[in-house]
Amino acid sequence: MATDPELLNADKEGISFWGAVHAWRALGELKAAEAIAPLLDLCEQYEELDLLFDQEFPKVFTLMGASAISGLKGYIFDDSRGEISHSYALSCVEAISVTHRKECLEIYCELLRQAD
Numbered sequence: 001m002a003t004d005p006e007l008l009n010a011d012k013e014g015i016s017f018w019g020a021v022h023a024w025r026a027l028g029e030l031k032a033a034e035a036i037a038p039l040l041d042l043c044e045q046y047e048e049l050d051l052l053f054d055q056e057f058p059k060v061f062t063l064m065g066a067s068a069i070s071g072l073k074g075y076i077f078d079d080s081r082g083e084i085s086h087s088y089a090l091s092c093v094e095a096i097s098v099t100h101r102k103e104c105l106e107i108y109c110e111l112l113r114q115a116d
Helices: 015-029 033-045 047-064 066-076 083-096 101-114
Strands: none
Touching: 015 033, 015 047, 033 047, 033 066, 033 083, 047 066, 047 083, 066 083, 066 101, 083 101
């Protein structure tokens, strides 16, 4: 449901579209870290939903808490992923850092070490 193209392409004013967003939140509550890559992949497929991703994904991944950190890190350091998805993943790490500061800072430090 969270990645269902029919729901994500539905009228944004209709109830069907919001079923996908509620599914994102449910995955967050379930701490379903295996959903990280499929959710972030949506950023590349549905660029018109950028404001929604920007507002909702940090909330969803914060619900996952520490279980999301390694998945986000793997996504951030995967060069095959798009720049916009990396940006959303970093926003999620920033949101999680409120409660998991050390683990999240390690990601940023590693990014800085790899910077040109």
